[in-house]
Amino acid sequence: MSPPDGTAFRAARLRYAAGMTAHADAEERIIALDGMGGDRAPDAVVEAAATITRSTRIRLLLCGDGPRLDGLLQRAGADRSRIDLLHAPDAVPMGEDPQQAVQRVRSSLAVAAAAVAAGRADALVTAGNTGATLLHAARAIPRIAGIRRTALAAVYPTLPRPHNADPFALLLDVGANVRSRAEDLVHFAHMGVAYSAAISKVARPTVGLLNIGTEASKGDETLRAAHALLADSPRIDFRGNVEGKDISLGAVDVIVCPGVLGNVALKLLESMGDVVLTLGEDVFRRRLSWRAGRWLLRGGIARLMNLVDYTSYGGAPILGFERIVIKAHGRSDARALENAIKVAAKAVRADVCGRIAAGVAAFARSREAAAP
Amino acid sequence: MSPPDGTAFRAARLRYAAGMTAHADAEERIIALDGMGGDRAPDAVVEAAATITRSTRIRLLLCGDGPRLDGLLQRAGADRSRIDLLHAPDAVPMGEDPQQAVQRVRSSLAVAAAAVAAGRADALVTAGNTGATLLHAARAIPRIAGIRRTALAAVYPTLPRPHNADPFALLLDVGANVRSRAEDLVHFAHMGVAYSAAISKVARPTVGLLNIGTEASKGDETLRAAHALLADSPRIDFRGNVEGKDISLGAVDVIVCPGVLGNVALKLLESMGDVVLTLGEDVFRRRLSWRAGRWLLRGGIARLMNLVDYTSYGGAPILGFERIVIKAHGRSDARALENAIKVAAKAVRADVCGRIAAGVAAFARSREAAAP
Numbered sequence: 001m002s003p004p005d006g007t008a009f010r011a012a013r014l015r016y017a018a019g020m021t022a023h024a025d026a027e028e029r030i031i032a033l034d035g036m037g038g039d040r041a042p043d044a045v046v047e048a049a050a051t052i053t054r055s056t057r058i059r060l061l062l063c064g065d066g067p068r069l070d071g072l073l074q075r076a077g078a079d080r081s082r083i084d085l086l087h088a089p090d091a092v093p094m095g096e097d098p099q100q101a102v103q104r105v106r107s108s109l110a111v112a113a114a115a116v117a118a119g120r121a122d123a124l125v126t127a128g129n130t131g132a133t134l135l136h137a138a139r140a141i142p143r144i145a146g147i148r149r150t151a152l153a154a155v156y157p158t159l160p161r162p163h164n165a166d167p168f169a170l171l172l173d174v175g176a177n178v179r180s181r182a183e184d185l186v187h188f189a190h191m192g193v194a195y196s197a198a199i200s201k202v203a204r205p206t207v208g209l210l211n212i213g214t215e216a217s218k219g220d221e222t223l224r225a226a227h228a229l230l231a232d233s234p235r236i237d238f239r240g241n242v243e244g245k246d247i248s249l250g251a252v253d254v255i256v257c258p259g260v261l262g263n264v265a266l267k268l269l270e271s272m273g274d275v276v277l278t279l280g281e282d283v284f285r286r287r288l289s290w291r292a293g294r295w296l297l298r299g300g301i302a303r304l305m306n307l308v309d310y311t312s313y314g315g316a317p318i319l320g321f322e323r324i325v326i327k328a329h330g331r332s333d334a335r336a337l338e339n340a341i342k343v344a345a346k347a348v349r350a351d352v353c354g355r356i357a358a359g360v361a362a363f364a365r366s367r368e369a370a371a372p
Numbered sequence: 373m374s375p376p377d378g379t380a381f382r383a384a385r386l387r388y389a390a391g392m393t394a395h396a397d398a399e400e401r402i403i404a405l406d407g408m409g410g411d412r413a414p415d416a417v418v419e420a421a422a423t424i425t426r427s428t429r430i431r432l433l434l435c436g437d438g439p440r441l442d443g444l445l446q447r448a449g450a451d452r453s454r455i456d457l458l459h460a461p462d463a464v465p466m467g468e469d470p471q472q473a474v475q476r477v478r479s480s481l482a483v484a485a486a487a488v489a490a491g492r493a494d495a496l497v498t499a500g501n502t503g504a505t506l507l508h509a510a511r512a513i514p515r516i517a518g519i520r521r522t523a524l525a526a527v528y529p530t531l532p533r534p535h536n537a538d539p540f541a542l543l544l545d546v547g548a549n550v551r552s553r554a555e556d557l558v559h560f561a562h563m564g565v566a567y568s569a570a571i572s573k574v575a576r577p578t579v580g581l582l583n584i585g586t587e588a589s590k591g592d593e594t595l596r597a598a599h600a601l602l603a604d605s606p607r608i609d610f611r612g613n614v615e616g617k618d619i620s621l622g623a624v625d626v627i628v629c630p631g632v633l634g635n636v637a638l639k640l641l642e643s644m645g646d647v648v649l650t651l652g653e654d655v656f657r658r659r660l661s662w663r664a665g666r667w668l669l670r671g672g673i674a675r676l677m678n679l680v681d682y683t684s685y686g687g688a689p690i691l692g693f694e695r696i697v698i699k700a701h702g703r704s705d706a707r708a709l710e711n712a713i714k715v716a717a718k719a720v721r722a723d724v725c726g727r728i729a730a731g732v733a734a735f736a737r738s739r740e741a742a743a744p
Contacts, residue, residue: 159650175584178592212547212635219632220550244639248647260591261636263584264629267616268640275620276648276680278531283676290672296665300656307651 032121035064036091037128048337050076098131113140123324150320158250175263182225190359191319192254198350205253208242273308315340404493407436408463409500420709422448470503485512495696522692530622547635554597562731563691564626570722577625580614645680687712
């Protein structure tokens with residue numbers, strides 16, 4: 001494990017955070033935005049929207065309480081020539097049961113998903129209820145041909161890696177499904193590769209299968225069958241099984257796994273900074289020199305906690321639909337939402353959905369050819 | 373989440389590390405020890421054995437290369453009246469495939485497991501190859517009646533918890549199985565409760581089921597069925613589903629899960645300290661005052677890393693056999709092995725196997741009564 005190179009690491013973070021603004025200007029894309037989703041909605045959403053209209057060529061379709069959003073946009077100084085409002089009289093509460101939430105067909109989320117499905121926008125961005133987003137998107141937007149299950153993917157920071165200047169990797173599925181077949185895991189790999197190649201600028205992202213050990217024989221039937229299928233996929237740079245410790249080390253660019261496994265891993269990963277810091281605070285107060293050191297380091301520790309705070313990383317794509325869907329963290333502030341919008345536009349420009357479709361179709365053909 | 377109380381936390385650690393020596397003296401127990409297992413075998417094993425003979429009333433049955441162990445024991449100043457040697461001409465290499473390793477019927481591990489099965493010792497302790505330990509134990513030692521699958525359990529440090537002075541919790545299964553039925557997960561709960569009650573002195577340990585969300589309806593059929601069975605088990609203080617973030621927070625004393633899930637979670641947990649520290653080292657060198665703070669804190673950071681270094685925590689019990697089996701970490705030094713031996717003796721004195729048998733039998737009766 002090589003020590004992190006500070007300059008490259010910082011540069012990569014800034015590049016990621018900036019959402020490649022230079023490229024964003026190359027072509028106009030329309031992003032449908034759920035104006036009422038998220039803990040800080042609608043204010044943070046409107047603030048992000050206003051900044052986007054002033055600083056990029058991305059066009060927005062803002063869905064939600066029309067009169068309210070209109071007033072907020074005026075105050076935020078948005079460039080109204082680059083943003084359309086679509087009124088939705090209802091909104092999905094953050095904590096609502098997804099099965100209830102999907103009944104709200106006049107909610108901002110439903111209206112935004114329908115607009116994307118109808119071709120009025122190229123992608124959907126929301127910081128709302130995750131389960132409701134999965135269900136509303138599934139109801140409105142078709143899945144890519146051949147794909148049985150969509151996947152929720154998490155972008156997370158790893159230790160610096162020699163082969164990839166971006167200190168981020170992708171883990172999927174992190175909870176859209178409770179069970180997966182081997183074929184689903186191969187589809188997840190195609191989704192992850194297409195998304196990662198578009199966002200992280202690694203031409204050929206490496207893929208690993210999360211398992212109990214590195215040997216091909218490890219795991220249950222599903223994982224063993226997925227290993228065999230992935231190893232036989234020429235379009236996937238498959239590096240075999242990876243273990244729990246390889247997640248943070250960034251052993252590969254894309255890790256595929258069944259949803260329960262990914263969900264537990266992601267939530268454990270998210271608690272990491274808090275746990276180490278809380279244990280540290282207890283240790284560090286035991287000696288005077290340590291207390292002094294802790295005081296001098298306070299800014300550095302805050303910076304470190306920010307680095308392992310996953311809420312600042314733009315958003316989790318829900319992949320497998322014919323359109324890009326980005327679920328930003330519920331706690332997203334305006335900057336995180338801005339980032340999510342830029343990432344969505346970037347994924348649209350890179351034709352992530354088309355690439356996924358091509359990969360999945362090639363996999364289906366190779367399976368047919370191999371069938372007896 | 374309350375801040376850690378330094379004094380209680382340290383005291384609990386010391387109590388755990390000391391293996392409750394006061395109690396250890398109360399009754400003599402015989403522990404079979406794999407003299408040739410572990411990265412530092414046989415030296416660290418012999419050193420631990422010698423200390424045990426001088427400082428406790430535990431008796432040892434040391435298995436391995438007789439003449440070599442004899443010489444080492446002499447040099448280490450062991451009390452030879454409390455230790456028997458059992459010669460084994462072979463040893464299982466640490467990296468060997470378990471299916472190969474189980475062929476080694478004259479290895480120190482096989483001889484030690486056979487001695488336990490024959491009643492010559494009360495428990496088995498080894499720092500050797502994990503897969504080989506599972507297979508050799510399974511071949512020699514019967515499972516408790518009614519138990520279909522044994523489980524590998526990990527003892528890990530949590531954040532301090534109001535209801536439990538021991539900052540340790542138990543996670544099982546962490547990799548003995550690749551698939552589990554709902555009934556197996558209930559058996560794991562009975563195993564975990566019996567072990568945790570014996571080792572951590574919490575009379576009625578709480579149990580959680582690792583899942584994708586807290587609601588009873590979450591997860592696949594196995595997890596949903598396990599939730600229903602556990603909620604209906606009067607002998608288990610079941611607190612429902614727990615999520616990935618609850619592992620380190622110590623939400624419950626015992627977390628049960630299928631092996632693949634537990635294995636990924638444990639390995640991720642084990643990498644946590646390294647990841648946060650490595651990211652921190654990069655951040656902390658960016659300013660002069662932070663570099664100074666880091667220097668003053670160097671001892672505290674080393675202490676913190678020791679706290680999250682899981683190798684120092686005595687050993688992982690393999691539960692479900694009619695005898696106690698403790699798998700110490702391969703990297704165990706003499707102190708960790710000493711701890712593992714004391715923990716094994718403590719589990720024997722508390723009749724952990726008898727308690728598991730009683731719990732599993734009661735569960736079987738309740739299922740029969742409930743059957744139509």
